[in-house]
Every structure is written in structure tokens, then in C-alpha cells.
Amino acid sequence: MTKxxxxxxxxxxxxxxxxxxxxAFDAFTDSVTSMTDAMREGLDVVPWFILVLLFAALAWRAKGWRLALGTTVGLCLIYNLELWPAFLDTLILVLLASLVSLVIGIPLGILxxxxxxxxxxxxxILDFMQTMPSFVYLIPALMFFSLGTVSAIFATVIFAMPPxxxxxxxxxxxVPADLVEVGEAFGSNSRQMLWKIQLPLALPTIMAGINQTMMLSLSMVVISAMIGAQGLGAGVLAGISGMDIxxxxxxxxxxxxxxxxxxxxxxxxxxxSRVAKKI
Structure with a gap:
């Protein structure tokens, strides 16, 4: 049999x-690299404890004082270990990859x-994206965008977008069919149906997808250290290479x-979002 x-x-x-x-790939790489460098320089200007307080405030808002306290202790530990620059690099990569995944993924989910x-x-296509080994995505990312941040973001977006x-x-x-019928009965057009009925009711499920996308983005960003991504993943890779436990x-x-x-x-x-839905 012929192969x-x-x-x-x-x-x-x-x-x-x-x-x-x-x-075109080179121009895109240069533009994205410039953007990430600008974000990194902007975060460098902000004192580390201000960022810790910002995360603590978000944690307090999300789940109360216990999460705020745990967030503060965890970030202070990262700073004490002198890993703050690597932490910021990883945070930027995760947020950018997650944002791109959401900007592309949510409209595709709606369609x-x-x-x-x-x-x-x-x-x-989503089955293929989710079952393909994550290391395989590093190869085309490396060929199209060479070593560095852009290739890491590309591979992370492909890996993290399906959820x-x-x-x-x-x-x-x-979304219950009877609610859709009610909207149609009141004369809602397709856009009004989407923004005023379907998306608000589907928001908890969409937020669960956003959560999964962020977690997958973080895991892939660490793996992307193999193709030149900076941050915490680079430190993990260096520890493996040097057998430094x-x-x-x-x-x-x-x-x-x-x-x-x-x-x-x-x-x-x-x-x-679930509380808002009940209200």
C-alpha cells in the first residue's frame, strides 16, 4: 500500500x-513584539506593591477577604523569590492570548x-484542536513567527480557544425556547434577541468557557518557553535543563x-454573573 x-x-x-x-508575518511579529514591549515597560513603571493591591482589590470584589489575603501573600512570595519580572512577562502573555482567544472564540461560538x-x-475542527498534542503547535508557530513572544501567543491561542x-x-x-418565542412575539429582531435575551442567559456558561481558556493559556505559555517565550516557563525549562530542582x-x-x-x-x-442572572 502506497503511503x-x-x-x-x-x-x-x-x-x-x-x-x-x-x-506580512515579519511585520505582524514586529508590531506585536512592540506592543508587548510597551506593556512590559508600562508595568515596570508601576511599583510592585501597587499591582499587589490591585490584585487584592479584584480578589476582594470577586470572593471576599480570604481570597484577597491569599492573593496578597502569594504575590508577596513571588516578589520575595525575585520572580516578579518573570511573573509580569507570564501575566502579559496569558492576558494577551486569552484576550485574542475571546475576541475570536466568542463570535465563532455565537455563529x-x-x-x-x-x-x-x-x-x-475543534475536536482536532483539542486532541492534537500541545507541543505540535509549537512547530508552525516557530516557523511563521520565529522565536519569541509572538510565536508563544500564536500557539497559545490555537490551544486555548476551543473551550x-x-x-x-x-x-x-x-436558552429556553419559550423565552425566545416570547422575544419574537414582542417583535425582537435577530440582534435584539442575541444581546437582550440569549447572551445574558448564556453568560454563566460563557464565563465558564472564559475560565477554561485562561487556564489553558497559562499552561501553554509555560510550554511555549521551549520556543523562546520569556517568563516563569523559561525558569521552569532552565530548571529542567540544569537539573536544578x-x-x-x-x-x-x-x-x-x-x-x-x-x-x-x-x-x-x-x-x-449567576447572581445577576437570578436578579
Missing amino acids: IPLGEWVNQGVDTLLFYFGS GARHNGFHRVLSP VIRLTALGIRQ GKGFEYGLAVVILAMILDRLSQGALRN
Whole structure:
């Protein structure tokens, strides 16, 4: 049986894209790198304790004083371990990748919920994105955007976007049909139906998707240290390369603290959305 040269076709396709759009990829890389550098410089201007107080205030708002206290202690520990610059680099990557995932994913989820044909096409693509090993995404990211921040964001977006697409579509599809009929009876058009009925009722499910996307973004950002991403992942990778257990533990602990903070904050937003829905 003749082997299908699938890998060769993929390589040829990538080479063709680089030949025709290589300059566009380079320009995009330069612009995104400039933006992330500007964000990093802006955070460097802000004293570390101001950022700690800001996170504590958000935590208080989300879940009360216990989370605020835990957030403060965790961030102070990161600063004491002299990991604050790496923490900021990781935070920027996670927030940017999550934002891009939401900007792309939520509209796709809305389209999937409202058009069955699009949903049937989208579902196997999302299955492919979710089951493909995360390390595979590093290869095209590296080829299109070379080493650095942009390739890490690209790989992270591809890896982290499926949950918010799926849960956005699921939340809208789960809106009771009788409420949709009531909206139609009162003369709501398609846009009014979406913004005033479907999205508000689907918000808790969408927030759950946002939570999952943020957690996957953080996990992928750490893995992306293999293609030049800075931050806590680079420290973990350095600990593995040098067989330095202590260094790996410190950076890994900082990753855990950041993950817990982001998870609790997003869960608090999810809880607040459910309370608003009941009201």
C-alpha cells in the first residue's frame, strides 16, 4: 500500500505561505513584539506593591477577604523569590492570548449556536484542536513567527480557544425556547434577541468557557518557553535543563500561585454573573 505523503504536503503548504506572506508575518511579529514591549515597560513603571493591591482589590470584589489575603501573600512570595519580572512577562502573555482567544472564540461560538451548518463544520475542527498534542503547535508557530513572544501567543491561542467557542455555543443553545418565542412575539429582531435575551442567559456558561481558556493559556505559555517565550516557563525549562530542582520548584510554585489567582478571579466573575442572572 502506497503511503500518503501527508507530511510533505503540509511542509509544502507552509513553505508556500512563507514564500508569499513571509514579509506580512515579519511585520505582524514586529508590531506585536512592540506592543508587548510597551506593556512590559508600562508595568515596570508601576511599583510592585501597587499591582499587589490591585490584585487584592479584584480578589476582594470577586470572593471576599480570604481570597484577597491569599492573593496578597502569594504575590508577596513571588516578589520575595525575585520572580516578579518573570511573573509580569507570564501575566502579559496569558492576558494577551486569552484576550485574542475571546475576541475570536466568542463570535465563532455565537455563529455556531445560530447556524447548524456552521456548527457541524466547526465541531470536528475543534475536536482536532483539542486532541492534537500541545507541543505540535509549537512547530508552525516557530516557523511563521520565529522565536519569541509572538510565536508563544500564536500557539497559545490555537490551544486555548476551543473551550470558549464550545461553551458559548452551548450556552446560547440552552436558552429556553419559550423565552425566545416570547422575544419574537414582542417583535425582537435577530440582534435584539442575541444581546437582550440569549447572551445574558448564556453568560454563566460563557464565563465558564472564559475560565477554561485562561487556564489553558497559562499552561501553554509555560510550554511555549521551549520556543523562546520569556517568563516563569523559561525558569521552569532552565530548571529542567540544569537539573536544578530548587529553581524548578520556585518557578513552578509561582506558576501555581498565578493559576490559582486567575482561576479564583474568573470563578468569582462567574458567580457574580449567576447572581445577576437570578436578579
